Amino acid sequence: MKRLGQRSAKPQGKRTAKRLLVAALTLLVLALPSRAWAQLTDFDKPAISVERLWSEPGPGAFVAGTDASVLPVGAMSVSFLASLMSRPLVLTDLRTGEEASVPVALRLGYELTLARGITDKLQIGLALPMVAAQDGDRLQKIGLSEESLAPIALGDLRLHGKLRLQEDLNKAYAYGVSFYLALPTGDEDNFAGERSAVFAWNLVASYRWRGLRVAGNAGIRLRTSEVILLSPARPNGNELIGIVAAEYALPRFFGLSLAALGELVKVRGDDGGPSPGEWRLGVSSSVGSRLRWRIAAGQGFTPDELGAPSWRLASVVQYALP
Numbered sequence: 355m356k357r358l359g360q361r362s363a364k365p366q367g368k369r370t371a372k373r374l375l376v377a378a379l380t381l382l383v384l385a386l387p388s389r390a391w392a393q394l395t396d397f398d399k400p401a402i403s404v405e406r407l408w409s410e411p412g413p414g415a416f417v418a419g420t421d422a423s424v425l426p427v428g429a430m431s432v433s434f435l436a437s438l439m440s441r442p443l444v445l446t447d448l449r450t451g452e453e454a455s456v457p458v459a460l461r462l463g464y465e466l467t468l469a470r471g472i473t474d475k476l477q478i479g480l481a482l483p484m485v486a487a488q489d490g491d492r493l494q495k496i497g498l499s500e501e502s503l504a505p506i507a508l509g510d511l512r513l514h515g516k517l518r519l520q521e522d523l524n525k526a527y528a529y530g531v532s533f534y535l536a537l538p539t540g541d542e543d544n545f546a547g548e549r550s551a552v553f554a555w556n557l558v559a560s561y562r563w564r565g566l567r568v569a570g571n572a573g574i575r576l577r578t579s580e581v582i583l584l585s586p587a588r589p590n591g592n593e594l595i596g597i598v599a600a601e602y603a604l605p606r607f608f609g610l611s612l613a614a615l616g617e618l619v620k621v622r623g624d625d626g627g628p629s630p631g632e633w634r635l636g637v638s639s640s641v642g643s644r645l646r647w648r649i650a651a652g653q654g655f656t657p658d659e660l661g662a663p664s665w666r667l668a669s670v671v672q673y674a675l676p
Contacts, residue, residue, distance in 0.1 A: 400493070401542040401549040401581045402590050403509060404442040404458050406621065406630055406661035409435045409670060410532060411479025411514050412469035414560070414569070417617050417634055417650050417668055419599035421560030421569040422528035424518050425471030433672035435465040439663035443545065445496065446658060455495035458503065458545050461488040465509075475518045481534075483509030485546050492544070507541035510548055516558070529559040532571070550579040556595065565603030565613070572596050575621075583660070587626060590660075594622040601638060613638045615648065621661070630662035631655045644674040 407418050412431055414423035425431060438461070445455040464486050469479035485507040492503040514534045521528035533555040540547020556573030573595050581590040597619050604612040615638050620631040636650025648670045654662025 400457070400545045400583060401547075402545065402583055402660070403540065403547055404461070404545045404661050405437075405439075405463055405483065405509070406442075406619070406632065407435075407437050407439075407463075407666070407668060408483075408512070408534075409433065409465055409467055409481065410516070411467040411481060412471075412477050412516065413672075413674075415670070415672070416569065416599040416601065416615055417636070417648060417670060418619055419569050419571050419597040419617055420516070420532060420558060421567065422516075422518050422521065422530040422558045423560070424475060424477040424516055424530075425469055427471050427474055429471045430675040431469050431672060432675060433467045433670055435467070435668065435670045437461075437463045437465075437666060437668045439463075439666040441664040442654075442662065443490075443660050444658045455491045455493075457490050457492050458488060459490040461490075462486045463509070467514075469514070475530075477516050479514040479516075481512040481514060483512075483540075483546075485509065485541075485544070488544075501543070504541065504544040507544045507546035508539065509546050510536040510538060510540040510552070512536045526563060527559070527561045529557070532556045532558050532573075548577070549581050550577065552577050554595070556597075567601045567613075569599045570597065571599075588623075589625055589627050590623065591627050592624045593627070593629075594624075596620045596622075604637075611640050615650065617650070617652075628660040629656060630659040632662055632666070634666070634668065636668075644676075646672045 409415060410420035412425050414421035440460055441456055443457045444453060447454045463483060465481055465483040467479060467481040469477050471477045487505050488503060490503045493499040512534045516532040518528055518530040536552040538548050538550050542549055552575060554573060554575040556571040558571050560569040575593040575595055577591055583590060599617040601613045601615040604614055615636050617634045621629055623629045632652055632654045634650040634652030636648060638648040640646045650668050653665045656662045
């Protein structure tokens with residue numbers, strides 16, 4: 355059997371106690387490289403999602419990042435995310451460096467989110483992702499399974515919360531914390547769901563000045579069980595997360611209010627785990643006081659890392675309920 359791996363490189367990290375201490379500094383992971391795969395052991399169940407674009411319910415969202423704003427008490431919002439991505443997981447032969455398999459070659463995913471303001475500083479929400487269409491080798495070309503990749507699959511249901519801790523009187527800057535619990539409701543056989551529950555939290559800071567809006571998110575994603583996909587040297591365990599996002603208002607176009615947006619995301623897996631990174635650029639617009647949409651395109655900048663697509667197109671529509 356071939357020796358396979360994903361290309362990346364970094365020595366083994368330290369374990370639980372120390373990685374919790376550095377959670378507040380996770381924006382630094384944007385500059386960290388990845389690590390190489392070692393020899394593989396056979397595992398025939400993916401048990402992990404290749405999707406790394408998870409939207410935040412409620413106001414303040416960019417594409418994946420969010421600012422510190424929350425919904426007013428009793429207010430609600432609903433949003434719909436559509437994402438088309440190519441080659442989020444590529445396996446290579448470590449002996450030759452040649453491509454051996456593309457378990458997920460193309461995927462169209464949807465995500466429906468709902469949020470409600472509970473107090474003037476707290477909102478809660480939920481998100482339901484699903485795979486509408488996908489194609490790829492799954493594990494067939496590497497001899498681990500003859501089962502085909504299912505074209506439709508359900509993702510893991512997420513329960514969200516966001517707490518705004520502080521905001522100045524002019525609402526120029528704010529900070530808070532966001533968190534979610536992902537339940538293992540998804541299809542783990544087809545790269546759409548996790549084997550067990552996942553908890554994540556992020557420190558959130560944002561700044562607004564005239565037509566500029568900037569946000570930074572930094573936190574940690576904790577898996578309740580480690581997942582081994584192909585190689586025990588590349589476990590899918592806990593992850594540090596860093597997101598920087600910005601939006602700048604553009605001149606009105608045929609009566610539409612437009613803004614240019616950009617987003618940079620970097621994940622750092624512990625113990626040499628997958629560490630994908632992705633950038634996105636796009637535009638956003640508001641139609642009236644309730645409807646908002648965003649369109650973005652981008653790609654992964656960590657070649658062949660699980661969750662870093664060769665390209666992505668994404669669109670988000672959000673509506674504030676009366």
